[in-house]
Amino acid sequence: MTTTAGPSARIPFYRDVRVLKWVFQVGVFAVVAAVLYWLWGNYRVNTESSGIPTSFDFLGQPTNFDIPGADFSPQERVQNAYVIGLLNTIRVSVVGIVLATILGILIGIGRLSSNWVVSKLSTVYVEMVRNLPLLVILTFVVLGLVLQAFPRIEDAWTPFGWLVFSNRGMGLPWYQEVSGLSLLVLFAFGIGGWWALARWRHAVSDRTGAPARSGLYGGTFLVISVVTGWLVLGGRIDLPTVDGPRVTGGIGVDPSFFAVLVALVVYTASHIAEIVRGSIQAIPKGQGEAASALALSGFQRMWNVILPQAMRIAIPPLGNQYLNLIKNSSLAAGFAYFDITNVTQITVGNGSPAVPAFTLALMFYVALSLITSVFVNIANRRFKLVER
Amino acid sequence: MLETKRALIGLLSVMMLLVAACTSTEGESETTAPATGETVTTGNGGSESTGSMLETVLENDMIRCGTRDALPGFAVLQDDGSHVGFDSDFCRVIAAAVLGDAEKVEHVDLETADRFTALQSGQIDVLVRNTTWTASRDGGEGATFLTVTYYDGQAMMVAADSPYQSVSDMAGSVVCVTKGTTTEGNAAGESARLGLDWEVRPFDDTDLLQEAFLAGQCDGWSSDSSQLVGLRSAYPDGADALRILPEVFSKEPLAPAVLDGDTEWAQVVNWAIMATIQAEEFGITQANVDEMLNSEDTRIRSFLGAEYTDSDGNVTVTDPGLGLPTDFAYQVVKQVGNYGEIFERHLAPLGLERGVNALWVDGGLLYVPPYR
């Protein structure tokens, strides 16, 4: 076919792949741009006709609402409310990610346990929770658990006087602030000690072949030095108490925070358990058998041989679950927790323009997601490097 | 396998067609919806013609009135799909005045959070959904508020067996409100003013708030006092389980609103509302409105659109040029009633008293410009 077209024959531009490629791209781009322009035009026309502001000036306005559990007054600016909302989203996400990972790993291992009861119970948990909408779980926790099963503040449950449980909030013991600087110094000292101990242990290990256990030694040192230092400086533990209509002292756990956290952890853990199980199953059986042949205990086999390898496989899907958890935390807005979505909703209800306010919230979520994926990618790379 | 390939080509071409439709997903799927749903009139918003909303309303022969579905006394959705209440009656007042038929109203149920967007987008012609008139709503939400139909104020409701006797007793307590309303700001402001350190908790909807209140998560339930009266009357443990504290700590003038920039329509709605107040001032009721057509008082005959003889001796009918039929006041009173009747019908049974919502002649705030 192509024999007729000699090398000297010029290809007409409309058959030239290079030209076509660009024409095609420009065409697609034009369509996308046209759609966007159309949407933008509509937005301009519609907002102008009803006199709605489109700028971000609303951030400087007073909020006119209060944020429970935060040091916040209604005269403060909307942007400060956004900051608190963002911090609350981060708080519930970080705590949720940690707890969901722990619970998920335990249940994932449980599903593969040789113990029939444990494996069946884990299976039931995973299959049950994974196939329910998160909103069903969250509604159940809020309306069924926190509101109905938790005692009223008048009959708050205070085991040993250390903890407070009521449907208006929970209190946990917390350290009493000595001073930020002295704590920082204590931590710096502890971490320095950890580093020194780790070096020493590694040296011993290299010399004698005994297990280094640097984490154990260093961690113990850190905890002991911080705790004793803090006690010496006159630190005391602040216990929570019921003070009339509220729980004070210690560190308060807002009931809505608790409900959202429980729902997110329960839901995400079921997904993480499946990932962990899949990753463990993907490890060649020989690894476990080899560990047994070395007479490692069941715990050692899991902790030192199988889990490190399994986590390498598990990191990318785990990262996805973390992203999901962050995004799912937006549901908190429907249940009186002041996350970024709730702040946005309320400020829009109080007169801030909807489109800029929600765009801002979306940008925060996209940024959080990007940051999280960066961390996940770093972890992924590090684990890969450890491999060889 | 050839036929499979051919089928796949067919499949793909169908997909490409869909793609063409999908690149403009937003526009495409919306346009289909109202077209397929012609039975509801929520479609075509009014701003196609550059004229007034009044023309659109007359053309549609129907008023789309933004309201709510479950606020006792103000607007409640009945089993048969009709709306009953103070606000719903004012929707009817507008329809009676503009279209001559009080039943030509489509009541559009709106959530608190999207009532203004519904107005802005032309989904409704008028918003009568006990909405507080504030400066920022006048300015920022593109709404024009009209004559106040109810002067309300925010109050506090507590459990009957609680020790609180006044708002200032409630230091350090948890106060629950619904989200996205002026009540949040008022409660926070009151707490700051009296130095009471309240924890103000906003809830997504009234149902959730009530569950929380029942479970003991809140000490106080703050809202407009008219709403509290209604909510109290429908409380699961009975109205006696709750107590409303005497203080009122905010001004909440509830007024209907229309979209900015349409003076003609705003005046029409305004005069329709004011007619109910004027009628009460004249003593015109649903029962005696026909007699009043023959009243000796020319002001009343002029108001009702009946013929009268003016100072020059000409027989005439007053038409102030509002764009309303001359007999609109007659239609309003005949079909719906005067302000006092509407109040007695819906709000008095809840236990609300006229208070500041009495006529100015009785020492209240209801005062409307003269009809001449």
Added chain:
Amino acid sequence: MTSATSRSAVPPQRSRALIWIRRNMFRSLLDGLMTVVFGTLGLYLLVRSARFVFVNARWEIVEVNFKLLLVGRWPAEHLLRIAVVIVAMAAWGGLIAGWISGRRIRAGLSFSSGSGPGARIADLTRRFGLIFGSVVLMLLLTDTAGPWLMVAGAVVATVLSLMAGRWLGKRPTGSPWLTRGLFLLVFLVPLVLYFYMVDAVPLADWEGFLFNVLAAAAGILLCFPLGVLLALGRRSELPLLKAISVVYIELVRGSPLFVLLLLANVSLEFFVPAAVAPSKVVRAVVTFTVFTAAYLAEIVRGGLQSVPRGQEEAAKSLGLSPFKQTALIVLPQALRNVIPAQIGQFISLFKDTTLAGLALGILDLLDGARVVTQQPDFRGLGLIIETLVFAGFLFWVGSFTMSRESQRLERRLGVGTR
């Protein structure tokens, strides 16, 4: 002698159970402790839930509001249309399933007579018993004959169309028109049924579980073209195209669906001409489409990567145009590989449709479960658990069955093994 044999015959049987228990529950001290602790916990939860379901629960709230929860305020005179649609969809699904299995038989991939009827019934019970059981359970909650007739009709329609489809599939393909006709049918039937329903009740009034199911189905179908295009765009060497796709995918995947729904609720009308006032259902479906397209794009991209390069090279060497290379060679294989992942996306969308109730105030199944507890008859009784259990159960049965079927499909397609 006899006593010896009987002695040795009986104990092993008892000890086999004992050995099993020993092996699986009391291997070590720790193991035994865990068995006791978790066994007690499990038994406690089992007894409590059983007591709740069979003794304490007041299911009348579900019984009274059964219709409201399932189809919302759908007018009673048009309920027949839903029944017709369900029967027709059963026939439609049966036809496709039958045709596929018929073709597999013809291609020698599986044999219909491979297993006996007993085994087949056992297999079907295992796979669809849950759905069937819950359908029967729900039928028991109704008090008219209509739903029974509908289910009977659907079962008969499925069986008949399954057989018809298999017969068609097994036939050596004579005319390509048959295949084309079938493909057309696959597309047209749901479309026709949609118009049949929308003709009676406008889309804006679709509520209850019906909304959840149909919004999920609409979302996953409508996002398909956009999702595939985005996947191709992201993989393409054309920089502009790639940039657009990447930006879209990453922006949407970084955003929570709930916030997108809230945004659609308060601001979609600003982005379309004022004459168009999209209903809440349309807003929800548009948001689901836009959202799922980004996820589908990533799934399809994975599928495209799984197609060996040789396939594309072979297509090139046959002189196919780039469009044909993608449309006829690469894409079909890629899409086939990602069917299980697509089902997974569908399940997650199905569950996420509940967000529309919270964000937009659509009376979906979950929103209904919350609303009905406020009815005068049931107020303040704390019946939210009952309605939530009912709503959760429906979602659970749906997603559980679908996820198991997708695992089965994954094994059958042999993803990763080819």
